[in-house]
Amino acid sequence: MKSEEIIRGVPKVQLHDHLDGGLRPKTIIELAKDLKYNKLPTKDPVELAEWFHRGANKGNLVEYLQGFEHTCAVMQTKDALFRIAYEMIEDMKNDGVCYVETRFAPVFHKQKGLYHEEIIQAVLDGLDKGKKDFGVGYGLILCGMRNMKNTLEIAELAVDFRKQGVVGFDLAGEEGGFPPKKHLDAFQYIKQKNFNITIHAGEAFGKDSIWQAIQICGALRIGHATRLIEDMAFDKEGHIVALGELAQYILDTRLPLEICLLSNVHTGAIDKLENHPFIKLYKEKFRVFLNTDDRLMSDTTLTKEYVTATDYFGLNLDDIEKLNINAMKSSFIPYKERLHYIYKVIKPGFQKMRDTLLSLKV
Numbered sequence: 001m002k003s004e005e006i007i008r009g010v011p012k013v014q015l016h017d018h019l020d021g022g023l024r025p026k027t028i029i030e031l032a033k034d035l036k037y038n039k040l041p042t043k044d045p046v047e048l049a050e051w052f053h054r055g056a057n058k059g060n061l062v063e064y065l066q067g068f069e070h071t072c073a074v075m076q077t078k079d080a081l082f083r084i085a086y087e088m089i090e091d092m093k094n095d096g097v098c099y100v101e102t103r104f105a106p107v108f109h110k111q112k113g114l115y116h117e118e119i120i121q122a123v124l125d126g127l128d129k130g131k132k133d134f135g136v137g138y139g140l141i142l143c144g145m146r147n148m149k150n151t152l153e154i155a156e157l158a159v160d161f162r163k164q165g166v167v168g169f170d171l172a173g174e175e176g177g178f179p180p181k182k183h184l185d186a187f188q189y190i191k192q193k194n195f196n197i198t199i200h201a202g203e204a205f206g207k208d209s210i211w212q213a214i215q216i217c218g219a220l221r222i223g224h225a226t227r228l229i230e231d232m233a234f235d236k237e238g239h240i241v242a243l244g245e246l247a248q249y250i251l252d253t254r255l256p257l258e259i260c261l262l263s264n265v266h267t268g269a270i271d272k273l274e275n276h277p278f279i280k281l282y283k284e285k286f287r288v289f290l291n292t293d294d295r296l297m298s299d300t301t302l303t304k305e306y307v308t309a310t311d312y313f314g315l316n317l318d319d320i321e322k323l324n325i326n327a328m329k330s331s332f333i334p335y336k337e338r339l340h341y342i343y344k345v346i347k348p349g350f351q352k353m354r355d356t357l358l359s360l361k362v
Contacts, residue, residue, distance in 0.1 A: 001357065003310055007320060008303040011098040011349035013327035013341070014291055016223055016258035018172075019104040019123065020071045021294025022091070023084055025049040031074035031083075035112075040070060049299070056297035059268035061204045062174060067297050068108075076112040081119060082126035089130025089138060095301045098345050101331060102127070103141035103170050106157065107150060116157055124165045137341070139167030139332055141198065144186055146171055146178030155186035159193045167332035168196035170223070171213075175205035180217045187217040196220055196332040198258070202227035203269045211246050214255065221256040221330055226269045228257070229277045240284050256287045256330035261308055262300045263293035279313040282323070289327035317357075321350040 001009075025045040032040050041051050056064045075081055085102075092100045106119045114122075120142070127138045142158040144151030151171065158169040169190050171180050180187070180199055190197050199213035203224035210228055213219040231244035243251065250257070259278050264270045270277075281288045290305040292298065306323075309315050315323075328341050 001360065004303060004307050006317070006353060006357070007306045007310070008096045010096060010317075010320065010353050011324070011341075011346050012096055012302050012306070013289070013324045013331065013346070014092065014097050014100040014302050015221070015256075015289070015327055015331060016260055016291035016293055017088075017100055017102045018294050019084065019088060019102045020068055020075060020108065021297050022088055022102075022292070023071050023074075023296055024087055024091070025052070025296070027084065027087060028071065028074055031080050032070075035074055035076060035080075037073050039073070049296070052296050053299040056263075056294070057266045059266070059271075061267040061269070064263075064267045064297065065174070071296070072108040073111070075109050076114070078114065078118060078122035081109065081122035082129075085123045085126025086130045086133075089127060089134050089136050091295075091301075092136045093134035095303050097136060097302055098349070099137040099139075099328065099331065099333075099341055101139040101141055101167060103143050103172070105143040105145055105172060106154065107145065107148065116153070120157060120161055120166070121164075124161070127165060137333070137337075138165065140165050141168045141170050141332070142166055143170045143172040144183060146173040146175065146180070146183070148173075151183040151186040152189060155189045159190070159195055162195060168198055168220075170197075171199045171217075172223075173200070175200065175203060175209055179205075179209065180213050180219075184217065191218045198223055198332075200224060203264070203267065207231045207244075207246060210250075214246075214250070219255075220332075221258055222250075223258045224260060224264065224269060225250075225257045226264055226277055229280070232280075238280070240280055243284075251284065251286055254287045256289070256326070257281065258291050259288050260291050260293035260298075261305050263298045266298050273308065273312050276312075278309065282313075282319075287326050287330060289323045289330065291327075317350065317354065321346065 025048040106116045109119045144154040197219045198221040199219040200223040201213040202210040206227050207230040231247040233242040
């Protein structure tokens with residue numbers, strides 16, 4: 001069996017997926033027609049997929065985010081939001097994902113007059129129908145935007161919908177000039193309600209962004225965190241020889257880091273894959289795991305992310321299992337549900353693949 005087939009065939013966990021960054025090109029074209037949105041660069045699905053990837057792969061976060069103008073433009077009705085959420089779950093099923101936490105910013109879906117509550121409910125309905133049809137577990141994370149002032153409102157909505165499937169609150173968008181500490185009221189509200197926080201940090205801005213996210217805002221997970229290497233010392237061979245106080249704290253507290261290999265190249269967070277800090281963090285026993293970020297923009301799947309890590313960093317099946325257990329331990333669903341996925345889904349699934357590979361050798 002090829003490595004791609006093996007990796008797709010084992011149960012995987014995805015915690016950093018942007019709903020508006022993973023639409024099917026064919027769906028975008030069909031929804032654009034329904035909504036009379038005529039700004040798409042092409043009506044050919046293959047060409048449109050290439051356009052999104054080409055536009056995102058410029059090594060700059062600001063330019064990377066420009067493609068979302070088109071995806072958000074077709075996510076303005078309850079039917080469209082339901083469909084996109086449902087199709088995302090189906091895509092996860094086809095990629096061997098057993099549990100996914102997807103995220104989106106409700107504020108970008110009000111152009112046709114929908115209220116935040118209607119937007120969130122439509123997405124949750126699509127996710128729930130997808131779970132019933134495809135057996136993939138889910139959690140929804142609501143994003144507040146760094147450059148907007150309504151993050152407290154989004155935090156309140158996240159808590160309001162916690163019993164319907166929302167599992168956390170995120171702060172997303174361009175890092176430069178918009179530090180997380182400007183949104184303290186939102187984070188304080190989430191913490192007062194004993195709810196979950198993940199924050200994009202250390203992608204386009206330095207380790208201070210990560211420190212703020214954790215120590216000031218109370219993040220329980222960090223999205224990307226590639227710049228954490230600024231708080232480490234290396235020898236001539238590139239091995240970690242010392243950790244700064246922040247890195248040591250993250251290691252000691254097992255604070256999860258949501259790693260997105262391919263998008264980090266596309267946004268310019270790193271210059272090339274072989275220089276990605278992921279493998280150094282993994283070998284140092286940080287709690288890391290792989291994610292897709294934006295599947296459409298980065299032309300990726302979770303299988304592709306793990307194949308990439310295998311090709312560049314020599315991961316084996318045991319490593320991939322460990323990384324997915326790391327992810328499941330870090331999810332925002334209740335503890336007993338996490339245990340169920342680890343011991344009833346992930347571990348048996350990997351053992352089944354090992355047995356299959358062994359039988360093929362015989």
